[in-house]
Amino acid sequence: MKFAIIAAGDGLRLAQEGVTESKPLVRVRGEQLIDRLIRIFIENNATEIVVVCNVQMHDVTSHLRAIQKNGLNGVSVPLRYVVKSTPSSMHSFYELRNYLRGEPFILTTVDTIFDEDEFHNYVLSFQERVVHGADALMGVTDYIDDEKPLYVGVDNSMRVTGYYDDMQEETRFISAGIYGLTETSLTILSSCIEKGERRMRNFQRAMVAAGLQIEAYLLTQVFDIDHVSDIEKANEVVNNHTYPCEDKVLLIQRALCYSPNSEEKDLAILQEISRLFAHSKMISEEALIDSLASGSLSGLAESDDLLAEYNIIISMARSPMVLDYLDKLEKRGVRVFNPSIGVRACQRSNVDRVMRNEGLPFPPDEGNEGYWVKRGDASAQRKDDICFCLNKDDVEKAKLAFNQRGIIDIVTQAHVKGDVVKFYGVEGTDFFRYYYSSVDTETKFGDEVRNGSPHGYSFSSSDLQADAERLSRLLQTPIYGGDAIVKEDGSYVIIDFNDFPSFSRCRIETTRAIGELLRLKTVHSQNTSLKRECRNGN
Known part of the structure; x- marks a missing residue:
């Protein structure tokens, strides 16, 4: 599936509030908005990503050129981009039309903030709905945080019946600015341009008037980055998906011999996971082998007892020596992911x-x-x-x-x-x-x-x-x-x-899932201990 990003706005409101970066390069939790969308699209099987940015933002053009050449986070990106200043989002969409033919595509603006897991489910649903005859699957939300929201009318089966500038009796949702479209929509887009239309909402109304099968997909909290306060809000929303932990955590990077052509990728996932924790240390499997062979772990912990220092170990190790040692720690109560018995079972x-x-x-x-x-x-x-x-x-x-x-x-x-x-x-x-x-x-x-x-x-x-x-x-x-x-x-x-x-x-999503796994295992461990105490007490 193709994905498209409209990044041609001037970001005037952010600039007036003191933000010096071009909007696509504004960071949310350390990740630039344009990079965030490209990463998410790659994680959702993008066959091609097309972007339109304006002529004035030379830094954005240079950034896209670098991604096209070098990839993003070590991953190749099937990226095309158009540099052109346009009078409206609909005109920006029009500039991308010829790149979007041949297969369904999803379009959004560069500053749209949404839950990544919800978006993944939306992508899967769009693919399924297209097979069953839908012409479009439009993201909608009941979270209203827009200066000029576009209200969406739907029937009992979530089929879109109309778009409105003001709230109507039958409108429970507003547009989330995420559009799943098929090639049929491009004919309607061209017709709107020929008629002198300028607003995306009028394009959506034209699709309804043409009798297209437009369905709605409910997303929870979706909003745009228009003000500095939106950046702060976005950081809070994204951070809410992590699971901060006060445990001291040791992360073990897989030895090079077990990680051919993947050493940097292995390191990257562990670095991302380390952000979940207030106290963590990363070592290589080779360093741990050397320490075990010498009989001293003082380079890893304050003493030679890792149990006294770390109660969670996240390990990619595969060497027999390290697995034997981790097995001993597990028997003494240290939580290890993946457990040594599981790593051996993957023979x-x-x-x-x-x-x-x-x-x-x-x-x-x-x-x-x-x-x-x-x-x-x-x-x-x-x-x-x-x-x-x-x-x-x-x-x-x-x-x-x-x-x-x-x-x-x-x-x-x-x-x-x-x-x-x-x-x-x-x-x-x-x-x-x-x-x-x-x-x-x-x-x-x-x-x-x-x-x-x-x-x-x-x-x-x-x-x-x-x-x-x-x-x-x-x-x-x-x-x-x-x-x-x-x-x-x-x-x-x-x-x-x-x-x-x-x-x-899918590094970011995986990290969140691993955080959830740790939380679930911690709750299970606590419940098991409580039941054991109750049995002993009886």
């Missing part, structure tokens, strides 16, 4: 065995499209840990090569044709995201290219979520990711499952 051959035993969708043993031979004792650490073979003879040669390297635990899967889908989740929090594999998705060795460009085969993401969540519980790995192949008929198989991926395309 590829064990994942394969669990999926077979539990009836989860796994790749077949036999096929006509080739085979994958993978080391089963650990995750892939180098390119030849995963080999594609054309036939059974090549499979045997690949196994022999593994044996010569001392690897006897091997998994063989038949190749499955279809879309490669990468999924990410945090158990028990309803957080689940999936992305089609492409040039800008996280990958270790580029094996996904064998399946070609994704076709976008329709499938049940809720079923995939349920299967992934079930697997995460079986493996005791609450922070997880994996890969699936979606076949042309909509069925799928899970081909890989990992503990604690980098979450590079």
